[in-house]
Amino acid sequence: MKSLIERLLGDALAALVADGTLPAGTAPAIQVERTRDPSHGDLASNVALTLARGAGMKPRDLAARICEALPADRAVERTEIAGPGFINFFLAADASTAVVAEALRAGERFGECDEGAGRKVQVEFVSANPTGPLHVGHGRGAAVGDSLCRLLRATGWEVSSEFYYNDAGQQIENLARSVQARCRGQAPGDAAWPEDGYRGDYIVEVAEAYLRCDSVAAEDRQVTGAGDPEDLEAIRDFAVAWLRHEQDLDLKAFGVDFDVYFLESSLYRSGEVDDAVKLLVDGGKTYEQDGALWLRTTDYGDDKDRVMRKADGGYTYFLPDVAYHLNKWRRGFTRVINEQGADHHSTVTRVRAGLQALEQGIPEGWPDYVLHQMVTVMRDGAEVKLSKRAGSYVTLRDLIDEVGRDATRYFLAARAPSSQLTFDIDLALSQSNDNPVYYIQYAHARVCSVHQRLAEAGLAWDREAALAHLTLLGNEEEQELLRALARYPETVARAAREAEPHAVANYLRELAGHFHTFYNAHKVLVDDPALRAARVALAEAVRQAIANGLGLLGVGAPERM
């Protein structure tokens, strides 16, 4: 509908250019917006305001000329010039109800579009080190990242989701030594306890499983504990597998799955890390200093050069990161989105700089990043900081177990990633109108209940037949609901484009609100068959939008509550 108005305005402006009212070469980006106030019509444009200066006319006069030049269209009932020079469009009744037919016919595909045109995009998210259970911050990454994947798929992109395991390096060494210490019966605080060891209770569980010679299945392998406390290599393999398994369970409980699990260690085995070094050295981008090998990242916008290979011969985390992204590029992902916590934002410049230094034709701003800010958890008005198992942080599992998957996913995805998030456990737990998850789900359940009643009463409802009666939807609440419903496809498209799933969450809250208002003001199952058919159609269209929208957030849409 928006694009129709844009086209009409474009024709009108072309006509005015042709007759000399507007200077030649006038080709503005025409803005058409949905109005906030129904008295301003359904859609409005500010073109007259933006073009008035160039035309040497008063905005309202120009608006009048534009209106005269507008081609007639049956979807537009009338136009009005308002305020400083806005052109308001009032849609014909059958145009404003068109969205109901669209929703019912499209069904689960309502709201989808082909903006991505089948292009490939890779989304990397969570990517937690396999050194402990996932915490709330990872949960936010999982909720936002997974929802982003769903949004991109819904808008025509071919999405590949990926989890990158840092299963090599110093942190893994700490993990192995921590488990080894537990195997030997040591505890944090003991003299022999490793420096920077992991203190959580789950380390005890890993040690016990290892000593019992348990078998654990990670995504691509099966590892059996050797039972020998002195075999650090065996402990490392077992511990990593155990924690990968643990994280897989956390993600499964959260309803998140990945297309690809990528291991940092594979980059060493395949020689890709060494290849990256060779490319950088041969390209003359490096220098030796104090026994270390440095990369001139300052040539690419970084504020200081970075060490690639330490004096002890080991690589810094930065180098495998570069090799990993080169790997992504070579897999043909011209678009990559990395969703990560903002506490790692300093890597953005570094990775991009490293990729530029490779001179492999990678674009400067590649890859894209979505950074989410920190999460704090509140209960009884106080911040919750500790978990029994993990010790120093609140685990994702704790939250899912306590407030449920749907509420957890909704709350973690409902805020702009760039904003810090306060997760209020009391609110997420409340089974009342305080809780937006239930509020939205309840609207869905109410429509399902209407269908149930309809069937119980032995009343038939035929979709195509109902669509013929939609013009009966004329009262204020119905009109408001139609206006809200019409915004769904635009909301999805924009949320995907801006990588902001929270827009969907907020929209659904509003849509559900309009539905509840309508539902409370008017009976759906009235005696008049035509009106009844039309209202059921409207309710069903809303249900479809809610079900689809919740699906984009990974939240369920129950039929009864």
Place this chain on the structure above:
RNA sequence: CCGCCUGUAGCUCAGCAGGAUAGAGCAACCGCCUCCUAAGCGGUAGGUCGCAGGUUCGAAUCCUGCCAGGCGGACCA
């Protein structure tokens, strides 16, 4: 000291590709169930959009400078 993010109603937050009187929920107060699930609805009250300049016909939205909070600034990740 430098970089990124944030500052909107008592609280949690939308709005920020400039637009017509700044929104929602919670909390407060007043109402609505012989009626499709009251996990619902209606109403009242509540804001110098951190502060100060600037650009513009028009700024919560863009620019600059301050102030406050969060995060980062390793031969850790």
